[in-house]
Amino acid sequence: MNQTPDKNAYHRPVMVDEVVDLLRPVPDGIIVDATYGGGGHSRALARQLGHPILAIDRDPDAASLSAGVRARNFRDLASLLEEEGVDEISGALFDLGVSSHQLDEPARGFSYRTHGPLDMRMGPDAATAAGEMVNEWDENDLARILRTLGEERFADRVARAIVRARPIRDTVQLADVVRDAIPAATRRTGGHPARRTFQALRIAVNEELGALGSGLDAAVDSLTPGGRCVVISYHSLEDRIVKRRFLSGSQGCV
Numbered sequence: 049m050n051q052t053p054d055k056n057a058y059h060r061p062v063m064v065d066e067v068v069d070l071l072r073p074v075p076d077g078i079i080v081d082a083t084y085g086g087g088g089h090s091r092a093l094a095r096q097l098g099h100p101i102l103a104i105d106r107d108p109d110a111a112s113l114s115a116g117v118r119a120r121n122f123r124d125l126a127s128l129l130e131e132e133g134v135d136e137i138s139g140a141l142f143d144l145g146v147s148s149h150q151l152d153e154p155a156r157g158f159s160y161r162t163h164g165p166l167d168m169r170m171g172p173d174a175a176t177a178a179g180e181m182v183n184e185w186d187e188n189d190l191a192r193i194l195r196t197l198g199e200e201r202f203a204d205r206v207a208r209a210i211v212r213a214r215p216i217r218d219t220v221q222l223a224d225v226v227r228d229a230i231p232a233a234t235r236r237t238g239g240h241p242a243r244r245t246f247q248a249l250r251i252a253v254n255e256e257l258g259a260l261g262s263g264l265d266a267a268v269d270s271l272t273p274g275g276r277c278v279v280i281s282y283h284s285l286e287d288r289i290v291k292r293r294f295l296s297g298s299q300g301c302v
C-alpha cells in the first residue's frame with residue numbers, strides 16, 4: 049500500500065454540513081469517526097463542534113495521514129472502545145465504501161477503468177484478494193456473490209464467462225470479460241457493465257456487510273442518552289442493514 053498519500057487529494061468528503069448538523073445536538077463526549085479516509089469529516093466535526101474524535105480506518109494509507117488514527121476495522125469497535133477505556137460515546141459516523149484515494153490508486157485494484165492487480169483489499173485484515181475469488185472460486189459461488197452482493201441480473205452468465213476466461217490477471221481484463229458477458233442492449237444502460245461485479249467482489253473481499261453489522265451494534269450500544277449515530281450508505285444492501293439496526297435500536301426506548 050502507498051505509505052505517503054497526498055492528504056489534500058485523498059478524498060473529498062460528502063454531506064459535511066449535514067453530518068455536522070446531525071451531530072450538533074449530541075451531548076459532550078467522544079465522537080467516533082469509524083471511516084476516517086482523508087479526515088474531512090473528522091476535521092469538520094472537531095472544528096465546528098469541538099468534540100474529541102476517535103478516528104478509525106482499516107486502511108493503513110488513511111491511518112498514516114494523521115497521528116492518532118487507529119488502523120483498525122470498525123467490525124472490532126466494541127473491543128477497541130474497551131481497549132481505549134471508553135464506556136460511552138456521544139456520536140458515531142460511518143461514511144461507508146471506498147475513498148477516492150483507494151479508487152484512484154491503480155495498484156489497489158478497485159477500479160475497472162485503470163489496469164491494476166485484482167486486489168481490492170481495504171486493509172491487511174482482509175484475508176482474500178479479489179484475484180483468488182476470480183481465478184479459484186467455484187462458478188456457483190461466484191454467481192451467488194454477484195447476485196447477492198452486486199445485484200447483478202446476469203450473475204450466472206458473468207460467472208460462467210469469468211471461469212472460461214481464467215486466468216484473469218488484471219482489472220481491465222476482468223472488466224472486458226464482464227462487459228462481453230452482458231447482453232448488448234443492457235450494456236448501454238445503468239453505468240459501466242462491470243460496476244456491479246466490482247462492487248460484489250469488493251464487498252466480499254472486505255466482508256463489508258458483516259463488519260457493518262458488528263460496527264453498528266457496538267456504536268449504538270455505546271451511545272450515551274441523546275447520542276446519535278450517522279451513516280452515509282451508498283447502496284441498498286448497506287441501507288437495509290442500517291435501517292434494521294436503527295429500528296431495533298429504537299424499540300423499547302422511551
Ligand SMILES: C[S@@+](CC[C@H](N)C(=O)[O-])C[C@H]1O[C@@H](n2cnc3c(N)ncnc32)[C@H](O)[C@@H]1O
Nearest residue numbers: 061083085086087088089105106107121122143
Ligand atoms: C468514503 S471513505 C470515508 C471518507 C471520509 N469520511 C473523509 O472525510 O475523507 C471510506 C473509508 O472507510 C474505510 N473503511 C471502510 N470499511 C471500513 C471498516 N470496516 N473499518 C474501518 N474502516 C473502513 C475505507 O478504508 C475508507 O478509507
